[in-house]
Amino acid sequence: MLPRLALRRLLEGHHAGCQVLAFRLFGSHHNYHREWNGQQQQQQQARHKHHVLATLAGIGAGVALWMKYNHQTVAAKIEIPQETEKYGAFQNGLPEYTLDDVAKHGTMKDRIWVSYRYGVYDITDFVSQHPGGDKILLGAGGSVEPFWALYAVHKNPHVLNLFEQYRIGNLAAQDVGESVKNMDDPYANEPRRHITLKPSSKQPFNAEPPLSLLVDNLITPNELFYVRNHLPVPDIDASAYELELLDEETQKEKTLTLKDIKKYPKHTVTSTVMCGGNRRSEMIKVKPVKGLSWGQAAIGNAVWSGARLCDVLKDMGIEDGKTSAFHVQFEGIDTDPTNMPYGGSIQIEKALDPHGDVILAYEMNGEPIPRDHGYPVRVIVPGVVGARNVKWLGKIIVSKNESNAHWQQNDYKGFAPNVDWDTVDFKKSPAIQELPVISAICEPLEGEVVKVKNGKIKIKGYAWSGGGRKIIRVDVSSDGGKNWQAADALESDEARHPRAWGWSIWTAEVPVPEGRFEVQLCAKAIDSQYNIQPENFENIWNFRGVLSNAYHRVNVKLSR
Template sequence: MLSRLVLRRVVGRYVGGTASVGGSVRSTHHQNHQQGEAKDYTQQKWWSAATILGAGAGAAFWLSYNYHAEAASSLTVGEKEEEGFGAYRSGLPEYTLDEVARHTTIKERIWMAYRHGVYDVTEFIAEHPGGDKIMMGAGGSVEPFWALYAVHKNPHVLNIFETYRIGNLAAADVGTSVSDMSDPYGKEPRRHVALKPSSRKPFNAEPPLPLLADSLITPNELFYVRNHLPVPDVDAASYELELNDELSNNEKTLTLQDIRKYPKHTITATIMCAGNRRSEMTKVKGVKGLSWGQAAIGNATWSGARLCDVLKDLGVEDGKTDALHVQFEGLDTDPASMPYGASIPIEKALDSHGDVILAYEMNGEPIPRDHGYPVRVVVPGVVGARNVKWLGRIIVSKNESDAHWQQNDYKGFAPNVDWDTVDFKKSPAIQELPVISAVCEPLEGDQVEVKEGKIKVRGYAWSGGGRKIVRVDVSSDGGHTWQATDTLESDSSRHPHAWGWTLWTTEVPVGKGAKTGSEVELCVKAVDSQYNTQPENFANIWNLRGVLANAYHRVQVKLKF
């Protein structure tokens, strides 16, 4: 079996050359963008073109440019609007796909095809942030790459791309560059209709907020979905997990049955996206990222083999290795065959009380495809981005993962840092998450019935690092006065191994003189077992990626007597 590391190196050498691979990557047409005048966006031209071409460069582009597909996911246009882009244009010369394929170097010019159009994008090669991996799209169609990355769902992109139009694709070749390509998102799993998508390709969605407070354990079908790439279709019967200790050069391959032979370990753990509640932070100032509400979080029971047991059989034990990190690679890959990747500190991985598991069950059932079937790593108390799904490879190393999501994303910055000044090397990767809470019911703008001078409020609270929620404070007057909640519901685990969330319920009094139609502002803040609490507002914790959004949750409601 060819290891993914070897495959990655082969792909890297291939892409760095002049071979054309654009026409060989499997994909279909991408939904494109709203038409407008390219001349209106001259100042953004270098960025937009880099974005257009960068998707073809896969993860390397993201590493250099730090801009996610999710940022523009809401800017798609309809099929009729997209027909204007790449359409046949009279008066232009005609080129065959064979002619396009000959233009794959700077000397020969870099050409690409899109629908009926042929484009010369040579001028942007030298300054392209993704480096020479842009050559993946050279001499072929950009559509395979555009089908993977929603970053192209920006109303400016196709306008700018059209400025590089040099000709029409020969009628006989139109569609042939992608006719044998399936949609990389064409085999996605079926999702529950209750999930509210924030993007569809890749699919990211959260459940209705009130549902979270209904059950301490979040049902699999209603657990939020966070995908970065297409969901791989993995056959459990042929599944293999590669393990590699870079320090000893020990290697091992485990099947699903091999993993199941280890003692089965079950934990209750909350997994939360670092961008949960980002939509509230954007009210201070815009950020780049999916506009998550308060439900990009869920609590489940997970069962599988302890990572420390598996690594022990590889010869990696606490106190007996100089490794500093354990890297994880998923089976979800980009066009350059680069997998989703992340890493955690070796101390967390080898701690028998750290409860890191190679999970194959979620809430007593095989893990659903959206959540990592057949095996994902569950790193309790740690940001969701490190809980790698569809686990394909584990690497014990002195180094952190070099994946984009470890190096150039999921990091926090001061409020004054913007995209012109950000240096991702200056901030550590997020691991344990801070204390957070949210009101699940009532919702913003609801009319709430007042009974005996009080209104009922319920929600969740959680803290990373195994810290237990010890108190939840709720206010009905915007934070001027507070009271502790009446009921806290959680599993029986204790600090520092309290991986699951706490659901809370209380009744708070409304001010004297309030009447039907009066508006009040509900606020909630949680306190964990180390007496950490939440910041009062988002202005002080704003950051350009909108992560770690854990300020007081505020909900405006109207009263009904």
């Protein structure tokens, strides 16, 4: 059996060949669900069909490659939500086709067919217009069921309704389910999660804790730390774990076991990790965006321990002034159907700076990192968006180039409010690294009835800023932002700017006007470089709903 490093190197040719396919078919799935209104509906719907059907046509090849190389399998029993049961159902009066019949239609000349449940679909007209048609043709003649088993977000009435318009027949009874027969559910071995976590998606699992629990402690308990997964959670044997390192300039390679990593001096850092989409649900109220509808709790603060990345790289001869590299790439062990791993990268300056505190973490709050958070090793990049804090770390590449992973190149980027999915050019925007200043009111909650005592009410929340900037003040208002006062107390760890990686918990008592029974509370934070949150979401709206950091506003009712 090939060592893991050799096997991964062997597959890198396949990796490169599938990157475009992976970006278009699996990474860019948010492109396929758009909002329409008024006179734009017909034009945008045509574009939407174009993207959706192209995606469906291309998934067969990805699934085959995934099964061949990744030793993971797809769902044997696909659960059909009640609201989507009618799609792909048997229809009287339609011709019957076998999987062999479907497989014969793999070129434009023969028409492009795919199957789903009991249905057979001809999607030729849309494939012929898609710019990635050469890649999509590789997947013609396959079933979409394995793909939707992995990316359940696609299995919704909006996509399925469009798909159903291209139905041409029924799948032969003996072939129904054959594409997923005797295969395991990729999500069957997910870790157990705390019952209080509120999911925004279940496959892959993404969830946040209740706001009222979030600010009970300066350090977020492991079980209540928000979960952001892009793919199924890998189940890794720590005793067999290996981390590969590659310096592209010298072609020097090295492999570290968990024991090897633990031989380096143990470095501990308190660092907040926040999803780039935190508070997206508020931006959606301005205009719809595509992405998980996170509330205000896609953020957590933990004590992380592990080996400093700069120490590990120094052992490979990679030091400041001794390398021409610009980036350090990270690859996870979690992979998509084309065997593409989750990935991201950071600038070399951050990685090599001993004061940057980037660590290969194997402990979270004094315990081995839980599976949902990257067991046995993840990279912690303090002050930087959660997307670059890659979990289940499998490979580190020191390179002149950024990671070519979808999540670095075609996601987690900010754009002007006029940019949409039809006009976006991802090359024109840099990948998000350090995050801007943000705050949120966690107590009381929206719509809650609050007791007024001595003419005041109590409020509590968190504030944080990326890049090691410390929160120096939080301003609060009880009249919608007309009048402000500083929060009464700020609690944080002792770290100073520019290495203040953790958040602050703030509390305040604010006066409320006499005779009022409803008020709007507001909060805005100021960091050690005097950056302050923007007033509203209209001016910072972007089609991916990232960097959502306007004033936080909560409407409450008063009880006197």
